[in-house]
Amino acid sequence: MLAKPSNFYTTNGKSLSIIDQVAIALRRLSSGESLWTVGELFGTSHSTVSLVTWRFVEIMEARGLRHLQWPTTEGEMTKIKSKFEDIRGLPNCCGAIDNTHILMCLPSVDPTIEAWFDREKNHSMILQAVVDPEMRFRDIVTGWPGSMSDALVLKSSGFFELCERGKRLDGEKVQLAEGSEVGEYIVGDGGFPLLPWLLTPYQGKDLSESKSEFNKRHFATRMVANRAFARLKEMWKIIYGVMWRPDKHKLPRIILVCCMLHNIIIDLEDEVQDEMSLSHHHDLNYRQQISDSNDKSASIMRDKLSFYLSGRLPA
Amino acid sequence: MLCSTTSTTKSTTNWLDRLRSSKGFPPQNDDVDLEDFLNRNPNSDPHSIPQKTDQNQVTDRPKQHDPDENRTKRDDWFEIMSSALAELFVMGGGGGGGDSRRFGGRETRSSRKRRQNPKLCAIPASATASVDDLSLNGGGAAAAAALSPSSADNSVAGAKTKKMRNGGGDRDRFEAALAEAEEDRYSRVDVTVIDTSAPVWRSEKIIFRKGSVWKVRDKNSKCRKISSLRKKKRKASQFDEEVVGGRKEMKRRKKKKKKQKVYSPSQSLPPPPPRLCLGDSKEVRVSEGRIVSLVEGFPKVERKPSSKQTSETPCQVPTKRQACIFQIAEETGQAGLFPHTKCSHQLKSVDLSFPKAVVKILIEDITKLCGIC
Numbered sequence: 001m002l003a004k005p006s007n008f009y010t011t012n013g014k015s016l017s018i019i020d021q022v023a024i025a026l027r028r029l030s031s032g033e034s035l036w037t038v039g040e041l042f043g044t045s046h047s048t049v050s051l052v053t054w055r056f057v058e059i060m061e062a063r064g065l066r067h068l069q070w071p072t073t074e075g076e077m078t079k080i081k082s083k084f085e086d087i088r089g090l091p092n093c094c095g096a097i098d099n100t101h102i103l104m105c106l107p108s109v110d111p112t113i114e115a116w117f118d119r120e121k122n123h124s125m126i127l128q129a130v131v132d133p134e135m136r137f138r139d140i141v142t143g144w145p146g147s148m149s150d151a152l153v154l155k156s157s158g159f160f161e162l163c164e165r166g167k168r169l170d171g172e173k174v175q176l177a178e179g180s181e182v183g184e185y186i187v188g189d190g191g192f193p194l195l196p197w198l199l200t201p202y203q204g205k206d207l208s209e210s211k212s213e214f215n216k217r218h219f220a221t222r223m224v225a226n227r228a229f230a231r232l233k234e235m236w237k238i239i240y241g242v243m244w245r246p247d248k249h250k251l252p253r254i255i256l257v258c259c260m261l262h263n264i265i266i267d268l269e270d271e272v273q274d275e276m277s278l279s280h281h282h283d284l285n286y287r288q289q290i291s292d293s294n295d296k297s298a299s300i301m302r303d304k305l306s307f308y309l310s311g312r313l314p315a
Numbered sequence: 316m317l318c319s320t321t322s323t324t325k326s327t328t329n330w331l332d333r334l335r336s337s338k339g340f341p342p343q344n345d346d347v348d349l350e351d352f353l354n355r356n357p358n359s360d361p362h363s364i365p366q367k368t369d370q371n372q373v374t375d376r377p378k379q380h381d382p383d384e385n386r387t388k389r390d391d392w393f394e395i396m397s398s399a400l401a402e403l404f405v406m407g408g409g410g411g412g413g414d415s416r417r418f419g420g421r422e423t424r425s426s427r428k429r430r431q432n433p434k435l436c437a438i439p440a441s442a443t444a445s446v447d448d449l450s451l452n453g454g455g456a457a458a459a460a461a462l463s464p465s466s467a468d469n470s471v472a473g474a475k476t477k478k479m480r481n482g483g484g485d486r487d488r489f490e491a492a493l494a495e496a497e498e499d500r501y502s503r504v505d506v507t508v509i510d511t512s513a514p515v516w517r518s519e520k521i522i523f524r525k526g527s528v529w530k531v532r533d534k535n536s537k538c539r540k541i542s543s544l545r546k547k548k549r550k551a552s553q554f555d556e557e558v559v560g561g562r563k564e565m566k567r568r569k570k571k572k573k574k575q576k577v578y579s580p581s582q583s584l585p586p587p588p589p590r591l592c593l594g595d596s597k598e599v600r601v602s603e604g605r606i607v608s609l610v611e612g613f614p615k616v617e618r619k620p621s622s623k624q625t626s627e628t629p630c631q632v633p634t635k636r637q638a639c640i641f642q643i644a645e646e647t648g649q650a651g652l653f654p655h656t657k658c659s660h661q662l663k664s665v666d667l668s669f670p671k672a673v674v675k676i677l678i679e680d681i682t683k684l685c686g687i688c
Binding site for chain 1: 502503504505506507508509510511512513514516517519520522524529531
C-alpha cells in the first residue's frame with residue numbers, strides 16, 4: 001500500500017493517507033455498508049472506497065498470510081491440544097472443523113446460478129475452516145458453490161490431501177490405556193465423513209451411555225468452530241447477511257482477508273472481542289448434513305475414545 | 316502495385332526482366348510484348364472471365380494483326396506469361412485486393428464471380444483430409460461426417476473434424492465424440508478457490524456438474540488447452556472405469572492410449588508433459604450423497620515463492636492497545652484525512668465500530684514490510 005504513491009483523494013482534492021485508506025477499508029469490511037455510505041462518511045467517492053478496499057484486500061492477501069496458518073511448531077500444537085482437552089477432556093484433539101455459507105443475491109440471468117443454489121434454497125458460497133480452541137482460523141477453504149456438500153468440499157481440499165498422505169495430523173500418539181492409543185485428529189459434525197484423523201459424533205437415537213457421553217463432549221469441543229464463524233460474521237459484516245450480486249471471483253479473497261483480520265484481533269487480545277456476545281449461530285435455518293461414510297479404523301478409534309471418556313477402558 | 320507497374324516504364328522493364336529471368340527467359344526479348352499478349356489472347360485463358368470492353372479504350376489502342384505463323388508460338392508465350400503474372404500477383408498480395416482491376420488498359424471485374432454473402436466452405440479441406448485419413452485408417456463414419464453438408468458449412472465442424480483426425484482410429488473418434496457429447500450435458504461453473512493448505516492458495520477451477528456428479532479441474536491446465544481430445548478420452552475412460560470397477564483396467568487403457576498418441580503421425584501439436592496430464596486434474600464423483608471415488612492424482616501446481624518467505628518479520632503483538640484510530644494518527648504524525656477540518660469533523664462525529672487494534676498492527680506491519688517508515 002505504501003510502495004505506491006497514494007493517488008486516492010477526497011472530494012475536496014486532498015490526498016488520502018495510509019491511515020485513511022486502512023480506515024476506509026476496515027470500515028467497509030466491518031460495517032458492510034454500501035460504498036456510497038462509507039464514501040460519504042470519509043468525504044470521498046464510492047469508487048475510491050471500492051478501489052481502496054480492494055487494494056487493502058490485495059495487500060493483506062499478499063502480506064498477511066502468516067496470520068492464518070497451520071501450527072508450525074510442536075510447542076504450538078501441544079498448547080492447542082492441551083486447551084482442547086481442557087474444554088471437555090478430548091485427548092490429542094488438534095482442531096474443530098465446520099462449514100458456513102456466505103449468502104448471496106445473484107441475478108436470475110446468471111447462467112451458473114443453479115450451482116450456487118444450496119440445499120436450503122439460498123445462493124451461497126461455502127467457507128470451510130479448521131479452528132483452534134481460541135477460535136483462531138488455522139485452515140480455510142472457500143470459493144466453492146453452496147450446492148456442494150460439506151464432505152465434498154473437504155475431500156477437494158488440500159487439508160484432506162495432506163492428512164491422507166500423512167503429512168498433517170501425523171504427530172505423537174497419546175496412550176489411552178495399555179495397548180490402546182489415539183493419534184492426532186480433529187472433530188467435526190455429522191456432515192463430514194468419519195476418518196482416522198476426523199472424528200464425528202455417533203449417529204442414531206438409542207445410543208449407549210458411553211456413546212452419548214462421547215457425543216456430548218464432542219459437541220462441546222467442536223462448538224469453538226461455531227463460535228468462530230458466528231464471531232467472524234458479526235464482526236465483519238460484509239460477509240454477514242445476503243451480499244448483493246458480488247463478484248464470485250473476488251468474494252473468496254474478501255472472505256480470506258476477513259478471516260485474517262479475525263485472527264489478528266485474537267492475536268492482539270483486543271478488548272472488542274470481549275465485549276461481543278458469544279453466539280453459536282452462523283448458519284441460521286441450515287439443517288445438519290449427514291454423511292454415511294465411515295472408516296473402520298476410525299470407528300474403532302472413536303469407540304476407544306468413548307470408552308476412555310466414560311472410564312470404561314480397561315487399564 | 317498494379318498501377319505502379321503500368322505507369323512507370325522503368326519499373327515495368329525491371330519487373331519484366333525479373334519475371335523473365337525467374338522463369339529462365341532472356342531479358343528484354345523484343346519478340347514478346349506483354350500487352351500484346353493480354354490484348355490479343357484473352358480467350359485462351361481457361362479461367363478468364365467474360366469482360367466488359369471499354370469502347371474508348373479499345374479504339375484508342377493500336378490495332379495489331381498477328382501473323383498466322385506466329386500464333387502458336389505466341390499462345391505458348393501467353394500461357395507462360397499469364398501463369399507467371401498470376402503467381403506474381405498472388406505473391407504480391409494484390410490479387411484479392413479490389414473488385415476491379417485495370418490491367419493493360421482493360422478493366423477486369425472479378426466481382427461478378429464473387430458471391431454477395433460468401434460462406435466459409437470447409438468441404439474441400441476437411442473432405443480431402445478425411446479421405447486421406449480414410450485411406451490410412453480405414454474409417455468410414457468420420458469421413459461420412461466430414462463430407463456431410465451439415466458438418467461442412469461452418470468452421471466449428473471443421474475444427475472438430477480436425478480434432479478427430481488427430482485422434483487415430485474410428486474407435487477413438489467415436490469415444491471422443493461420445494465424451495464430448497457427455498461433457499455438453501454438464502453445466503460448467505468457473506470458480507476461484509482459496510485453500511490455505513494447497514501449495515498455491517488461490518486457484519481457478521472449473522466445475523462440471525450434472526445432478527449429483529461433480530467433476531473439478533484446474534482452469535490453468537496446459538494439458539487441457541493443448542489437447543482437449545486427450546482429456547475427453549481420458550474422461551470417457553474414467554466413466555467406464557466406474558462401471559467396470561477396476562483401476563487396472565483404467566491404467567491399461569491409459570497406457571494403450573498413450574502409445575497411440577505417441578505414434579500418431581497426424582498430431583500437429585507437441586504432446587504436453589504427462590505429469591501435467593495426470594496431475595492437473597482431479598475428479599470427484601458423488602452419488603446419492605456418498606463419495607464414491609476420488610480419482611488419483613493431486614494437483615501438481617508449480618510452487619510459487621510463498622509470501623511467508625518474503626515476510627521476514629514475525630508477528631509483533633503490541634502489549635498496549637491504542638484507544639482509537641485518531642490517537643494512532645496523532646502519534647505517527649502522518650498527515651492525511653484527519654488534519655483536514657471537514658473530514659476530521661466527519662470522522663469524529665461518527666462512531667467507528669471497527670476494531671481499533673487492528674488498525675495499528677496493520678499500519679505497523681505494512682510500514683515495516685514496505686520499509687517506508
